[in-house]
Amino acid sequence: xxxxxxxxxxxxxxxxxxxxxxxxxxxxxxxxxxxxxxxxxxxxxxxxxxxxxxxxxxxxxxxxxxxxxxxxxxxxxxxxxxxxxxxxxxxxxxxxxxxxxxxxxxxxxxxxxxxxxxxxxxxxxxxxxxxxxxxxxxxxxxxxxxxxxxxxxxxxxxxxxxxxxxxxxxxxxxxxxxxxxxxxxxxxxxxxxxxxxxxxxxxxxxxxxxxxxxxxxxxxxxxxxxxxxxxxxxxxxxxxxxxxxxxxxxxxxxxxxxxxxxxxxxxxxxxxxxxxxxxxxxxx
Amino acid sequence: xxxxxxxxxxxxxxxxxxxxxxxxxxxxxxxxxxxxxxxxxxxxxxxxxxxxxxxxxxxxxxxxxxxxxxxxxxxxxxxxxxxxxxxxxxxxxxxxxxxxxxxxxxxxxxxxxxxxxxxxxxxxxxxxxxxxxxxxxxxxxxxxxxxxxxxxxxxxxxxxxxxxxxxxxxxxxxxxxxxxxxxxxxxxxxxxxxxxxxxxxxxxxxxxxxxxxxxxxxxxxxxxxxxxxxxxxxxxxxxxxxxxxxxxxxxxxxxxxxxxxxxxxxxxxxxxxxxxxxxxxxxxxxxxxxxxxxxxxxxxxxx
Numbered sequence: 001x002x003x004x005x006x007x008x009x010x011x012x013x014x015x016x017x018x019x020x021x022x023x024x025x026x027x028x029x030x031x032x033x034x035x036x037x038x039x040x041x042x043x044x045x046x047x048x049x050x051x052x053x054x055x056x057x058x059x060x061x062x063x064x065x066x067x068x069x070x071x072x073x074x075x076x077x078x079x080x081x082x083x084x085x086x087x088x089x090x091x092x093x094x095x096x097x098x099x100x101x102x103x104x105x106x107x108x109x110x111x112x113x114x115x116x117x118x119x120x121x122x123x124x125x126x127x128x129x130x131x132x133x134x135x136x137x138x139x140x141x142x143x144x145x146x147x148x149x150x151x152x153x154x155x156x157x158x159x160x161x162x163x164x165x166x167x168x169x170x171x172x173x174x175x176x177x178x179x180x181x182x183x184x185x186x187x188x189x190x191x192x193x194x195x196x197x198x199x200x201x202x203x204x205x206x207x208x209x210x211x212x213x214x215x216x217x218x219x220x221x222x223x224x225x226x227x228x229x230x231x232x233x234x235x236x237x238x239x240x241x242x243x244x245x246x247x248x249x250x251x252x253x254x255x256x257x258x259x260x261x262x263x264x265x266x267x268x269x270x271x272x273x274x275x276x277x278x279x280x281x282x283x284x
Numbered sequence: 285x286x287x288x289x290x291x292x293x294x295x296x297x298x299x300x301x302x303x304x305x306x307x308x309x310x311x312x313x314x315x316x317x318x319x320x321x322x323x324x325x326x327x328x329x330x331x332x333x334x335x336x337x338x339x340x341x342x343x344x345x346x347x348x349x350x351x352x353x354x355x356x357x358x359x360x361x362x363x364x365x366x367x368x369x370x371x372x373x374x375x376x377x378x379x380x381x382x383x384x385x386x387x388x389x390x391x392x393x394x395x396x397x398x399x400x401x402x403x404x405x406x407x408x409x410x411x412x413x414x415x416x417x418x419x420x421x422x423x424x425x426x427x428x429x430x431x432x433x434x435x436x437x438x439x440x441x442x443x444x445x446x447x448x449x450x451x452x453x454x455x456x457x458x459x460x461x462x463x464x465x466x467x468x469x470x471x472x473x474x475x476x477x478x479x480x481x482x483x484x485x486x487x488x489x490x491x492x493x494x495x496x497x498x499x500x501x502x503x504x505x506x507x508x509x510x511x512x513x514x515x516x517x518x519x520x521x522x523x524x525x526x527x528x529x530x531x532x533x534x535x536x537x538x539x540x541x542x543x544x545x546x547x548x549x550x551x552x553x554x555x556x557x558x559x560x561x562x563x564x565x566x567x568x569x570x571x572x573x574x575x576x577x578x579x580x581x582x583x584x585x586x587x
Contacts, residue, residue, distance in 0.1 A: 056470060077472070084466035094514040094523070095335070095463050107460030108471040112452055145518040161467065 010068045010169060010201065012055060024050060026063075028227035030220050034168070035199040037192060037215050039206050041236075042222035048205045049085060051222070052171050055203070056082060069169060076169075081162030081200075085173040088154055093147035097138060097157040100146055101129050104161035129164060135198075136160045136190060152183035156190070163194065170194070172204045176211055184211040191215065209236065210258045236261075295544040306543050315429035315496075317437045319535035322492045322505055325444040327528030328451055329489035330510035332482065336462045339507055340396070341378060341483065345490040346502035347400045348374040350407035353424045353494065358414045363424070364436045367491035367499075368443065375487025379480035427498030427550035429539055440492055447485050458482060459520060496535060497550050504554035505531050508561050515564040530560055 011031045024047040032038050040048045053059035054066060057074020069076040081104075089095075105125055106113075113122060133142045136156045141149050146157060155175055162170055172191070176184045192215030195202050206212060209219070209232070219235045221228050223244045228235050236259055241249040250262045296302055306312045333342050352370025353363040411421045422428075451458070460468040461475040469475050493502045513526035538553030545552075 058470075077470070082467065082470045084470065087464075087466060089463075093463065094518045095520065096518045099518075099520055100464060103456075103460045103464060104467065107456055107464075107468060108473050109456055110453055112455040161464075 010055065010203075012051070012064075012066045012068075025222050025225055025227050028220065028222070028229065030218075030229045032169070032201045032203060032218070034201055035195050036201050036217040037195045037212070038201070038203045038218045038220065039209060039212055039216050039232075040203065040220045040222065041206060041209055046222040046224075048222055049173050051220070052082075052173050052203070052205060055169075055171060056080065078165065079168045081165065081167035081170045083158055083162045083170075083172040083175055085177075085205075087158075088151060088178075089146045089149075091147045094145045095147075097142040097144065097146045097149060097153075097160075098129055098133065100157055101133060101142070101161045101164055104164045105129060132160045132164045133157075135163065135194070152179050152187065155179060155183070155187055159187070159190065159194075163198075163200070168200060170200050170202045172202065174205050174207060177207060181211075184208075188212045188215055213257070213259065293544060295540075302540065302544075306540065310434070311430055311432065312539070312543060314432040314434055314437050315539055316536060318429075318432050318440055319496055319539055320532065321437070321440045321444045322496050323509075323531035323535045324528055325447050325489050326493045326505040327509055327513075327531040328448065328524055329485055330506040330531070331513065331524050331527045332451075332458060332462060333486060334507060334510040334514055335459075336482070338483075338486065339503070340393070342486060342490060342502065342506055344378065344396050344400055345371050345374055345487050346494060346499045346506075348403045349491055349494040349499040349502070350421075350424060351403050351410060352407075352491075353499065354407045354410035354414070354421065357424075358410045362433075362436060362439075364439050364491075364495060367494045368439075368488065371487040371491035371494075372484060373487075375483045379483040422548075423498065424494075425498045425500045426548055427494075427496055427501055427553070429496070429542060429549050432495065436495070440495065443488055444492055447488050450481070450485060454478060454481065497553055501550045501554050504550070504557050505535060508554070508557035509534065512557070512561045512564040515561070515568045530557070534560065 012028060028051070030038070040051055042048050050059055054061055055068050055073055056077060057068070057072070066073050068074075069079055102125065105128060133139055136159050138153065138156045138160060141153050142157065146154060149157065159172075159175065162172070170191075175191075176187060179187060188211045191202055191204065191212070194200050195215070204212065209216075213232060216232050218230060219232045221235050221241065221244060223241075224246060226244050228240050228244055234240070236251055238250045241251060241261065248263055252260045252262055254260060293305055307316070330342075333339060348370050349367045352366040352368075354366070355370075356363050356366025407424070408421065411424075457468070457473050458478055460471075461473050461478045465475045489506065490502055493505045497504045509531035510523075510527040512530050513523045516526060517523050534553050534557040537556050538549055541547075541552040541556075542549035
């Protein structure tokens with residue numbers, strides 16, 4: 001893909017060694033442009049979260065070239081919003097949603113905010129937190145203890161936290177996991193809106209492609225040590241997935257436009273035991 | 285609990301006169317000073333303990349304070365130094381132990397339980413080795429305000445100030461690492477290192493609280509005020525202030541009660557703090573209920 005400005009783009013063309021028996025995945029070549037919505041799909045244990053860690057510079061690659069926002073991974077992390085794999089706050093956590101968002105803004109600073117000192121900066125921070133909470137539509141419950149918010153509400157607040165520094169790249173690890181269907185599509189369209197309106201590149205690890213399908217610009221599918229990248233129409237096809245899985249896989253389209261992958265093979269026991277097969281949603 | 289020569293002072297409800305009466309004795313002045321320092325340090329440290337759910341670690345450290353103080357008595361040293369030495373050493377040991385994951389696992393708590401039992405037994409041994417003791421181990425276990433010297437207050441103050449300064453420096457990072465460790469780590473906060481540092485601060489705070497409430501009632505100043513504050517507010521800054529204020533009130537009120545009434549200090553401090561916690565729960569539950577009723581009304585009104 002042609003990239004308009006080098007420091008806006010992220011490219012990962014790499015091979016990743018994880019276990020002694022070979023690469024976790026190889027042959028991955030992904031370029032994410034500004035304001036693009038990219039999904040990382042694949043079965044459990046394929047190395048989807050590891051790809052996110054590579055982009056954050058928390059995991060070295062064996063071979064290949066990785067550029068994140070025009071620099072080596074880990075160098076531009078202040079311009080990256082990161083939402084780790086599903087974490088939830090249990091009911092006893094007595095911290096407000098706004099505090100969680102605020103920590104995303106300056107939680108890594110030393111010292112404590114002192115009343116009276118740097119008043120304009122404090123107001124600026126407060127305004128920024130308010131603006132981002134408004135952006136994700138969480139005003140109604142941002143002042144409640146986060147433990148008392150529902151899963152969807154917590155997820156919105158966490159997205160606000162990831163967005164509060166105005167990142168150019170947003171890395172989300174299974175943000176839709178454990179949300180109910182209406183919340184999945186609501187959060188998906190929120191992310192699509194952020195992509196389009198704020199020009200933020202979004203890379204999302206997903207279990208099920210359907211809630212995000214019509215927001216997606218490109219897809220990386222990782223399976224069986226291989227990877228394929230491209231537009232959803234190019235990647236989520238019977239041919240590509242058959243090639244990846246090295247066995248007959250069919251992608252069916254239901255009447256309402258949902259994709260279903262059929263005949264996804266049982267993974268070899270050595271790879272992962274969390275893997276189940278049969279008829280599942282695409283990328284399941 | 286007061287010395288016999290003090291006669292039988294009667295609480296007059298004229299607080300100025302009462303405090304003048306109490307503060308005419310140096311040991312009471314020292315007790316109130318120590319109470320102020322301890323309430324301040326434990327209010328802040330305890331707020332993080334409750335947030336981080338480290339009450340079990342706090343309990344272990346407080347149990348270790350017992351052999352520390354009794355050994356200090358046996359050796360003729362200041363109990364303050366005994367508390368501090370043992371608590372900080374124990375905190376360093378816990379901090380150095382490899383942590384498997386956050387849940388800890390049953391093995392770790394079994395190990396901690398074993399250490400707790402052994403620490404209590406050692407303390408008891410030191411107590412019985414020390415023949416000259418009149419009151420037995422109750423003062424160390426359940427707290428006493430007699431005989432806090434000006435020198436001890438100075439140590440408490442200096443060490444406590446050190447704890448507060450360190451907390452002021454790491455406060456925001458510690459909060460981030462406590463509520464959201466994954467994202468904090470992604471932002472370059474060294475979460476495990478902060479956790480270890482906090483354990484040491486917790487050891488110091490536990491040693492300080494032991495001075496007032498005894499080692500078994502450390503929670504009265506370490507956990508109850510902070511838990512009460514977190515019931516009342518979810519704002520970090522307000523919660524910290526409330527936690528300190530509640531600890532201060534229960535400590536000073538407890539000291540006053542123990543001066544005028546012939547019952548032990550540890551009971552008064554703990555009892556007052558406990559009453560506050562119960563009250564806070566009642567306040568919160570009724571506030572939640574009112575909030576729910578209002579929402580329901582609003583929904584009905586809209587429909």
